[in-house]
Amino acid sequence: MxxxxxxxxxxxxxxxxxxxxxxxxxxxxxxxxxxxxxxxxxxxxxxxxxxxxxxxxxxxxxxxAAAPAGDLSVRTSLTLIESDRYYYRGVDAVDLASHYPYEEVAEWLWTGTIPRGARFTAPPEALAAARRAVDALPEHSGPVDRLRVAVAAAAVVDPLRFDLSEEAVLGSARCLVPTLVGSLPVLGAEPWAGDGRTARQLWPRLTAHAPDPDALDVLDLALGLLVDHDLAASTLAVRVAASARAHPYAAVSAGLGVLEGPLHGAAGRLAHRMLTEVLERGGAAPVVAEYLRAGRRVPGLGHRLYRGEDPRAAALFTRLEGLTQAAGALGAAREVAAVMARQGAGLQANVDLALAVLTVSCGMPAEAGEMVFAVARTAGWIAHALEEYQERPLRMRPSGQYQGARPPQPMP
Structure with missing residues (x-):
């Protein structure tokens, strides 16, 4: 020494x-x-x-080395889930999302501060590149297809994407979220350019219905509630990418890739279709019976992290009660939960069912919930990438348990 x-x-x-x-x-x-x-x-x-x-x-x-074998534990200061509640940096997430717009909730997760009146703006060059890329896709492309292409296009025009300093990553994040939203095709009237709120810009890309303040508030609440939820599968993929020092656009692309899996991102779409069928048939019992008879899981119910009702669903249901147009879908959702409760399944509503009430009642397509989830979670993925950039690189390298033939084997 x-x-x-x-x-x-x-x-x-x-x-x-x-x-x-x-x-x-x-x-x-x-x-x-x-x-x-x-x-x-x-x-x-x-x-x-x-x-x-x-x-x-x-x-x-x-x-x-002291951690139990097969136990992947990731240090994080972002989201805590316990006792059927969840918290962003120690603050009740439902309370936070109920009192602050999505942009300010995102800033809280990123920086631990809330700059009042925060708005995100898409750089013209990035937005133009993203729109060209999305417009070139086939008409049958899904929302996650469009978002993945938009992320790649936005990355190419950002010369600072390889700068992993906190300042540069946050700058990219504040540009990426509105670029993703702005790249999606418009179904209704063009949003007012003077309103930079993410919910206001996203609304006409989800439905042709004219927005009303109460419905926009529900959408904004949904975005804030969905910003992060600890280490979901897509978030873990983002952490792995960031561990390899992938730039933030590539990390978000990793999250979107996992989100497209039918066991992660498609739940809202399935719940939407179920609620539509319940409304068409005039009752939940025959619809639930068909799901059970086919051996299929009834969508929108149960969550492995909550014993009771998903707190995100409870918050959205409360706000949806104030929407006149949501009465039918809200009643259908509660009837589904009641029918399942009589079966003794012990499953309560989760956020996918609440999102489905919003999308059905506002004339949105089945994939709208998936779009809301992806846009909202982009901010959470960036927050996790920022954390992972502070850890030692390539730390997420588990060892495989080889089950093949033992060497030496003859040459084929």
Missing amino acids: NDDRDGGRRLSTQEAARLLGVKPATVYAYVSRGQLSSRRDTVGRGSSFDAAEVEALARRTRRE
């Missing part, structure tokens, strides 16, 4: 290897992966390492 001229302790390769409990070659592997920094030793012929950095890596390695 020697002292650096700047006052920091330096370790030789052998000393660092002993402290880490690895071979010297592994120390250099840590350097190549960005987990350690090295400096050529001016006295000897090898490299030297900052002692504090080596000790910190040794502590992390010991903690990870």
